[in-house]
Amino acid sequence: MAAGATFNLILGLIISCILIGVDGDFVGTRQILRFYDTAVSNTADGLMAGDEILEIDGKHVFSDYDITYLMQRNNTGAYHISTSARAATSPIKRTTASTI
Numbered sequence: 001m002a003a004g005a006t007f008n009l010i011l012g013l014i015i016s017c018i019l020i021g022v023d024g025d026f027v028g029t030r031q032i033l034r035f036y037d038t039a040v041s042n043t044a045d046g047l048m049a050g051d052e053i054l055e056i057d058g059k060h061v062f063s064d065y066d067i068t069y070l071m072q073r074n075n076t077g078a079y080h081i082s083t084s085a086r087a088a089t090s091p092i093k094r095t096t097a098s099t100i
Helices: 002-022 064-073
Strands: 053-056 078-083 089-093
Touching: 053 064
Parallel strands: none
Antiparallel strands: 053 078, 078 089
């Protein structure tokens, strides 16, 4: 009976290692990894792959969850993002399916 529980733990560890090893995108960070070719933010001045997001609309960003939270709470249609590479903010217009 203990062998079954031990096997389940070992199998879970092996599957977790495989999933994490396949693609490191499972762990969120404040750093911009890349832009998709069709991304609107790819054309914004100032944002580049490798930049670390420090502030959105004047509010400090501590984790990747803060990025999602602050962008969802913004109702103005534009974001002012401060990155580690530049002290200036970069306005980014929000687009929706109806404006594309």
